[in-house]
Amino acid sequence: xxxxxxxxxxxxxxxxxxxxxITMSAFAAAILGLGMNYAAYEAEVYRAGIQAIPKGQxxxxxxxxxxxxxxxEKIIFPQALRITLPPIxxxxxxxx
Numbered sequence: 001x002x003x004x005x006x007x008x009x010x011x012x013x014x015x016x017x018x019x020x021x022i023t024m025s026a027f028a029a030a031i032l033g034l035g036m037n038y039a040a041y042e043a044e045v046y047r048a049g050i051q052a053i054p055k056g057q058x059x060x061x062x063x064x065x066x067x068x069x070x071x072x073e074k075i076i077f078p079q080a081l082r083i084t085l086p087p088i089x090x091x092x093x094x095x096x
Contacts, residue, residue, distance in 0.1 A: 001036060001037065001040040002037070002040035002041055002044065006033070006034070006037050009033050009036070009037055010029065010030065010033040010034075013029040013032060013033045014026060014029040014030075014033075017029075034095060038091060038095050041091055042088065042091060045084050045087045045088055045091065046080070046084060048083075048084070049080035049081070049083040049084035050076060050080045052080065052083050053075075053076050053079050053080055053083075057075055057076065057079070058071055058075070058076065060075075061074075061075045
């Protein structure tokens with residue numbers, strides 16, 4: 001999904017899906033196509049941001065007795081958000 005051109009995806013949604021019996025308006029096809037395309041890129045940005053946090057951060061939180069969820073909420077997510085905020089902003093600007 002992330003490696004194919006957006007215009008091709010939109011053509012497939014609007015012109016290709018009616019061939020198999022799924023019809024939608026041009027606006028709905030555009031919203032669905034743009035949403036799916038940018039969701040694929042955003043997922044990669046979030047994954048990279050979370051993996052950029054050193055493993056020692058998680059190990060330190062576990063050594064303090066924090067659960068996995070609490071570790072993510074209080075330790076990993078705030079640091080990952082700082083790393084991923086610029087690419088997220090760039091993607092939303094390009095979407096508009």
